[in-house]
Amino acid sequence: MSNIIYISYEFKVTPLQPAVEILIAELGYTGFESFVETETGVTAYIQKEEWNPSILEAIQILNSDEFEITHTFSEIEQTNWNAEWEKNFNPIVVDNVCAVRAPFHDKFDTQYDIIIEPKMSFGTGHHETTHMMIQHILNNDFTNKSVLDMGCGTSVLAILAELKGAKPIDAIDIDNWCYLNSLENVARNNCKHISVLEGDATLLKNKKYDVIIANINRNILLNDIKTYASCLNKSGMLFLSGFYNDDIPMITDECEKHLLNFEEKLERNNWGALKFKKR
Numbered sequence: 001m002s003n004i005i006y007i008s009y010e011f012k013v014t015p016l017q018p019a020v021e022i023l024i025a026e027l028g029y030t031g032f033e034s035f036v037e038t039e040t041g042v043t044a045y046i047q048k049e050e051w052n053p054s055i056l057e058a059i060q061i062l063n064s065d066e067f068e069i070t071h072t073f074s075e076i077e078q079t080n081w082n083a084e085w086e087k088n089f090n091p092i093v094v095d096n097v098c099a100v101r102a103p104f105h106d107k108f109d110t111q112y113d114i115i116i117e118p119k120m121s122f123g124t125g126h127h128e129t130t131h132m133m134i135q136h137i138l139n140n141d142f143t144n145k146s147v148l149d150m151g152c153g154t155s156v157l158a159i160l161a162e163l164k165g166a167k168p169i170d171a172i173d174i175d176n177w178c179y180l181n182s183l184e185n186v187a188r189n190n191c192k193h194i195s196v197l198e199g200d201a202t203l204l205k206n207k208k209y210d211v212i213i214a215n216i217n218r219n220i221l222l223n224d225i226k227t228y229a230s231c232l233n234k235s236g237m238l239f240l241s242g243f244y245n246d247d248i249p250m251i252t253d254e255c256e257k258h259l260l261n262f263e264e265k266l267e268r269n270n271w272g273a274l275k276f277k278k279r
């Protein structure tokens with residue numbers, strides 16, 4: 001099991017918006033990887049390896065006169081992570097159709113009800129990018145389509161793909177903790193068509209899919225789009241997220257180079273999620 005230690009920052013923000021939104025965007029650029037909005041602001045998490053004591057110096061909104069932002073920070077031992085999530089993890093419902101909740105929440109009366117024990121993995125639907133990828137999946141036909149969920153995190157997207165009739169599905173993550181967490185979530189949601197694998201795009205040699213979903217980050221996507229394109233069947237769909245709206249032209253240019261036509265864009269709080277179709 002990987003032994004990632006996180007640093008957690010608890011920001012208290014007055015007034016809350018748009019400061020929290022801007023703060024999350026700026027923290028995302030400096031390496032913070034997950035955020036939980038609270039009643040008083042936001043709690044942000046960064047891997048200790050990515051952290052340095054002057055990490056907040058680049059965050060411009062902290063110098064703004066318009067908002068008062070204070071913070072405390074602490075190191076999170078892996079064993080405390082569950083308690084952190086249980087404290088902060090509220091269930092979400094996307095477009096009144098798909099609920100994502102923890103095992104300790106009550107069941108929702110929605111068409112799709114996904115149970116996630118997130119632990120250390122990204123992917124509870126709270127992040128804008130996950131939310132938009134859920135919307136893309138809800139809006140498209142997945143019946144009997146072979147699917148790759150690259151950078152699967154908790155495997156929430158792979159699970160929704162199966163609930164929408166996709167098969168077979170590969171869910172791949174480079175992180176051992178996500179791999180183990182995905183195995184648990186796949187079993188917990190009684191999924192029968194998902195294979196969970198630990199690794200990266202090098203696992204994709206000779207693979208072919210009808211749909212590829214990848215919510216990772218700008219640089220990894222720019223590097224791996226050519227591999228995804230080579231694995232997509234003709235007329236196959238590619239859904240990408242994990243980048244800001246400003247990065248959309250860069251991502252679209254790279255896709256165009258590899259015969260992927262831009263089809264649709266979703267935007268949420270400065271984050272983008274794109275759909276492409278293979279020519």
Ligand SMILES: C[S@@+](CC[C@H](N)C(=O)[O-])C[C@H]1O[C@@H](n2cnc3c(N)ncnc32)[C@H](O)[C@@H]1O
Nearest residue numbers: 122123130151152153173174175178200215216
């Ligand atoms: C932003 S999270 C997305 C998780 C989930 N798919 C979701 O939508 O909520 C990105 C995930 O990609 C994984 N990852 C990072 N680099 C990767 C790579 N090169 N190949 C595969 N997975 C990668 C991370 O471990 C992380 O779990």
